[in-house]
Amino acid sequence: MRPTYLEVNLSQLEQNLAAIRSQVHPAKVMVILKANAYGHGVEGVAPFFAPKADYLGVALVEEALHLRRLGISTPILVLGGILPEQLPDFFDNGLTLTVASPMILDLAQVMAVSRGKRLKVHLKIDTGMERLGVREYEAEPFIIRSAACSQLEVEGIFTHFANAEAKDQSHPRLQLDRFQRVLSVYEKRSIPRPKLVHAANSAAVLALPESRFDMVRPGILFYGVYPARDIEKPIQVLPAIKWKSRVVHSKVTQPDRPVSYGSLWKPGRETRILTIPCGYADGYFRRMSTQAQVLIGGKRYPQVGRICMDQLMVNAGSEDIPAGEEVLLLGDDLTVEELSDWTGTNEYEVLTSIGTRVPRSYVRE
Ligand SMILES: Cc1ncc(COP(=O)(O)O)c(C=O)c1O
Incomplete structure (x- = not known):
């Protein structure tokens, strides 16, 4: 092996996951494996953690396909946006689709009908990130329309925080309020609420317990790094x-x-x-x-x-x-924090930039 390598301690990651689980119980945990498992090497991390995770989260369809090729059968949510031509991959590989627009909703329903195959989807609500999703003020017709899609199993609905790590929690709280108002549409319209409501990334897991709902999506925290230096630390994790x-x-x-x-x-x-x-x-x-x-x-x-x-x-x-x-x-x-300071970036970029040319070796101790 190349003398330059990354040693990943799976036992430490396991302890991080256990610490998160005990804090968020009874919420489920989606293990985020995007970007080569935050640089830790998806080929080593995924087979070990797939059986321990309630759900896996990736950004790209390609990342999900890679997991399936590794033989992983755990449910996988592709969190990112997709183009219509990527839809068949969801049917062929049993992936869960993030539906971020009425257009993708309709296309998924039409394809599901033509294939005679149901598809699991999670609706994405944009409560203030201004990235993917249907804005909360347009969510009601979107939810009604999704409930009419007979071939889609609307398993989840979710949103994403723009700055849950901030000292000033007014924006995340505003996002949470908006999301809660969207959820009330289900009761108002007598539509069964999807079984997986989720919102919390690492920062929200730490700082906004009300956002845990049915499942949390911690990325960097699972890898043992805190999403901000001065955030509350009710969960003890360590880098691996x-x-x-x-x-x-x-x-x-x-x-x-x-x-x-x-x-x-x-x-x-x-x-x-x-x-x-x-x-x-x-x-x-x-x-x-x-x-x-x-x-x-x-x-x-x-x-x-x-x-x-x-x-x-x-x-x-x-x-x-x-x-x-x-x-x-x-x-x-x-520490990752020192490297990010020396580089003038954040901890996420340091971890995810460790190149694929650096072999990963996995230890348990
Ligand atoms: C939709 C979504 N959920 C969860 C995460 C995990 O974020 P974090 O690593 O801050 O916990 C990300 C990462 O950017 C994301 O895009």
Whole structure:
């Protein structure tokens, strides 16, 4: 295996899931596996967690098909928007469709009739994200129309919060109010309410307990990372990954010899420079150049010079660290939060950017 790899601790993920479950009980839990399981590697994570999840959530039809090809039979909701030509995949693979417009509703019903096959759908209500879905003020005719679609099983109805992680909860509360008003249409119109009402992403699981309904959809929290630094933490979770590599070259560099592309950084004095075989093509962002740190033997060392496509350099100072030594790029004391600060992005982007060129290895401990 490549010396640069991601070690994923499945037992830690299992503990995170258990912690979420005990907090949200009796709500069901949809495990979110989109974006290569938030970078953790869907091929390792999905087979282990599919039997433990009530539902799986992905963004793309292609991601759902990948799960089915892995032999996974758990119900899968494709959360993202789709084009009409992608509809047959839902019928052929037993996927649950997010119906985000009357047009898709009608097309799904027509296709279900022509195929003689019922399709499970979840209605998507846009209560204030302004992304996918039918707005709450247009929801009543949409719900009535969906109830008339004989070949569709309206199993769920859901919305998504734009900023449930905010200190000021007025917008998420407004979204929740709007969603609750939409749900009241079922009673008003004597239409049976779908059995899976859901709204809560990780932030709402933590900060907005009233939004748990029948099922929650925690993504980043399952992976052990909090959706915001200063959010309440009624659930204790821990990250489950270590991004490891090894020194492939170690040499003492003279003060007048700048390191790497652009000659950004010069040692100033004789120093040991280590080369690590990982770069921005692996998702170790170039923007972290000269700001990042790595751990070797539990001690922090600064990354120096421009991060290259496939390699990065570390200043070991006067320490005699030989080639072959293990290097931790992320994990233990070196947090996703730090990497996101060094990059100027958020924790989601750091995790989901770890490239597919980085092999994943799965441990249980
Ligand atoms: C519709 C939907 N539900 C749930 C999630 C999970 O979000 P988070 O990782 O913040 O819990 C996402 C992710 O963006 C999403 O798009």
